[in-house]
Amino acid sequence: METIKHYNLNPSIGGSFSFAWRKMFEKAFLPLLLAVIIVGLLNGPAGATWKADGHFGWQFLMFFPVILFGMAYAFLFLPVIKYGENFLFLKAMRDEEASLITIFDGFKNQYLNIILANLIVTALVIIGFVMLIIPGIIIACRLAFVSFLVMDKNMEPMRAVEKSWQMTRGHGWTIFFMAIISFFLIIAGIIVFIFGVLISIMWIHSAFASLYQAVLNEEDDDNPIPILGVNEVR
Template structure:
């Protein structure tokens, strides 16, 4: 019998982390564990290269590598990140999880994923330039973009608009979960490798649970554009 407990979820910080915790130790534990490990390994090439003023020569030769890192970060890695988010949505719904979902976006959603990621990054950066706080608000309000692109097959801009609508009134919950996630991950790091991985599984599962709980109460027929929306949190 299908498990529909997720349909009873209501948006809350505690409820999201509680439901997320129960999901990661179910039948999907191994796929979720492998997902986090794979993403940790694949995130490596996206890290920026660091240079100091005394090493301009090496920088010339490493410039192609730096450009590759940028291309990897904006044209390849977002597809995996969006796929990872969708895997955790499937897990909290107690659906069968397939690691192939990590790469599903390359088949039919590639342009939407890349555009959505660029739009969110641009809006967050612009907000951070406006005294930081607007950037934090935008990041919280657009937290569901990846889920909507993958779960609802939305185009990039529609996913941005829908995330802005769905998170109205939930901005503080998302911000609170982000702060709590930092401490959860820090606690996981203290107990070394295994604790860090489990903490990441829990965090991703909690945010997927919050997305599902907000989706439960969302009106899918009324996307509201970002511009002109008065409420920000």
């Protein structure tokens, strides 16, 4: 009979990225890859519609329905898919069943919470960037776990915002430098064309999901969540 081992994941840049790299190539690789492709394709319409926002006069009137659709799509549909994608990566990092259908889970029971949470986070980050950019960066880093908390813990929007702020205390620089590294990973992925970008995005999502799990483990040291492959507790 195989012995069940329990591991604690270290909430660090190296720990998150190294653990993510190993886990994403295991049994959930195909669902994660397909999720990145699907979300990337679904991201397209939202980006395309915003390009019409600079037109005025009759051109604006002509593009107004497109702009309206783009806003509805960007705020009422896309966030649900992205929250589901984050949850899928979290389940993969936990070695739980990671089904592609998970990216649509938010439509079933968390739709309103996701929409409101996304609006709150977006508004707070925009306000922060208006205040000389740096506050916006700080807010974005401190609210990095909101999507995980809404999907994983079924939290209401404001509670998720408060909890993310609490959980990221002391980890803000880690999140910030992980974001910087993520930028260069995307650049490196572009250099090796489309597949490289997909792998980079998968790695980034996996790393942030791993960091979230690591911080959860920190909060519950007396009852660590089993994660295979990192820092065995003997």
